[in-house]
Amino acid sequence: MSSNADLVESPSAPSSSTPPEKREALLRAALDLFAERTYGATPVPDIAARASVGTGTVYRHFESKEALANAVFRSCKNAMHEALRDALAAGGNERDRFLGMWQGLSAMATANPTALRFLELQHHEGYLDEESRNLSDSVFATAVAFMRDGQNAGVVRMANPGILIALVFGAFVGLFKEAYLGRYTLDDASIQGAGESAWQMIVSR
Amino acid sequence: MSSNADLVESPSAPSSSTPPEKREALLRAALDLFAERTYGATPVPDIAARASVGTGTVYRHFESKEALANAVFRSCKNAMHEALRDALAAGGNERDRFLGMWQGLSAMATANPTALRFLELQHHEGYLDEESRNLSDSVFATAVAFMRDGQNAGVVRMANPGILIALVFGAFVGLFKEAYLGRYTLDDASIQGAGESAWQMIVSR
């Protein structure tokens, strides 16, 4: 029962039963269940039950199951975007910022394993709307810009930066995916070592 | 509408309507649709229609939708295993064999983009049976053994070989996934360059 407590920011709401609370509970419940069982295999009433609300309440907060799934997707994707931007905004040379990004994403993946699983181990095409797809593009673009910076600084090897990001991000996802499948256990050292490996993949030589 | 024509070998059958034909057509249709829409979002009648057979015919060849999905999974996973083994069986030094493996997998992914998408971009836990899971493990083990060889030869850096494979294979999947999402177009040179990058990720320094 992972809780994903702070995936979405509650913007400082009081404490009692104001609507946003239920919305958050629903996002959290949906994320957990989607990650565990897939979007298609998760009945809406189960989401409502896990969020401790009535089934009908789901439709007061989200227009449809698809809309809910898009909201979950965006909430996770934003969390990842933030981790990414935080890392890149930090100072230091290219390599340090890269490793910082790797650490930041890993911290997120460790704190919210369900989010990574939901975002990267599932097929979303069926229900993602344009906004969600645009958000994905933005995240990708942020990462691509980072690669380009590195290339301009002569530190990152000259290649299509999209491809470099795809390789790095793919390696990151692969690392956590196989851990999730139980093929090994990840500790901080392994994660950091993997990050250094990933850096070797893109560094100019 | 990719065709996946030769995913499963028709063992040199003549030309007309021998029984295995429909089974193959169903495997192909199921793969295409599962890759496109997910297992859960693909109705059995749609699979039958794409294979140009009646709905009931599916159940003459496969015990259930789950059994069909497992057969698809195994057929794809075997194709990948074969590509992997072929490459590793080739001669040459560690680096050449690694790049050969990358090329081999890429050839498979290019010929059968749906197979890779089905295998790696979806969540299969809900319906994979033990045999399928064992097959996944075998493929992983084959790759891990390759890494270990490289480590014994002093060419691959000392780290959990499972993690190294996860990184490499994740990078590979990421490369093709983002291409599929349209973020760039892959040509042979890009694929080869990506393979060399991946090699840098694991090479001992």
Next chain:
Amino acid sequence: MSSNADLVESPSAPSSSTPPEKREALLRAALDLFAERTYGATPVPDIAARASVGTGTVYRHFESKEALANAVFRSCKNAMHEALRDALAAGGNERDRFLGMWQGLSAMATANPTALRFLELQHHEGYLDEESRNLSDSVFATAVAFMRDGQNAGVVRMANPGILIALVFGAFVGLFKEAYLGRYTLDDASIQGAGESAWQMIVSR
């Protein structure tokens, strides 16, 4: 369109739409259709339609078609058990109680011709659960005990009491079955005469 109105007691509920109403309507509808067409030849949607509810509603009240059929079976069997026990609890000599039982069962069979048809003219083995089978056994045992009393009192002939009950109950069912098939019309006098005949079948001489 027989109505079977009071097969199951509505425990004095007010008048409007309390939950149990639909359950009762479903039991009634299922009984009527099962009696008319057999369990296997009755689609669940037809039961729902006759009960004026949506198909899905059936599954809110019963776990499955089988569970519904068992509930119908038990409700009918209990009605019969009650008629049996009421009659046997009455005073009088053995003969009077026997005729009272015959009248009681006849009253039930007249009020609910479908119940008798469902219970006795069909093959239930395929779907009856243990509880239902135990209930059948209880009813049989009640009747057997009655026979044994008669034997102990020297009024009923000495023979396997199970056989005696089988003969009596078979005669009773035969009487109503052929009437249902239209071979004659039953009035109170015929029923009473038949009861006296049945008594002759078991009376000690």
Next chain:
Amino acid sequence: MSSNADLVESPSAPSSSTPPEKREALLRAALDLFAERTYGATPVPDIAARASVGTGTVYRHFESKEALANAVFRSCKNAMHEALRDALAAGGNERDRFLGMWQGLSAMATANPTALRFLELQHHEGYLDEESRNLSDSVFATAVAFMRDGQNAGVVRMANPGILIALVFGAFVGLFKEAYLGRYTLDDASIQGAGESAWQMIVSR
């Protein structure tokens, strides 16, 4: 695996594979399966398999599953009719002929338990055609005529002879039904005793 070997007369056909043989095999297979599982729960391919013929062959011998079931019904009903007529044609007083009838039916029921189960423990209305219903009426009429003879001879009590037959035949069916359900075991003495009881039910006093 009861065989019901001679339920239907093979009218003196040679020995090799002439069509009537398959027809018989199908009737036998269908009877066994219908008695065991009900008409509705018996797939045609299962009948064909038990008769050791191809599925399609069923339709060379019978127009439809319904037609097959009617043929089975008639074949069993005729066997019963014959047992009934044989007994009634025998000499002796009314009581002896009645007991002879009871023995004859019992012999049939013992030799072919499936036939009795199929004829009397199932609900046939859904698929019986007019010819089958007429045959049922004939059998009933034969028995009614017997009752009338007894009444004319002053030996059988004056009551609707249809009702008397319904009682007698119901008792007979009840006797074998409960035995089939395992409530007791029938031996010749019990059967004869039951027949004498049944005679008491109708004898004039």
Next chain:
DNA sequence: GATGAATGAGCGTTCATTCAT
């Protein structure tokens, strides 16, 4: 004539969504 692979209508059941309370 005999076969059994193929068909598709129709089954039991689920679940996204609505709406009376």
Next chain:
DNA sequence: AATGAATGAACGCTCATTCAT
């Protein structure tokens, strides 16, 4: 505003029937 009972379209699967072989 919140509920959860109700709905019915759509699912996975079966099987009476047909027809190419």
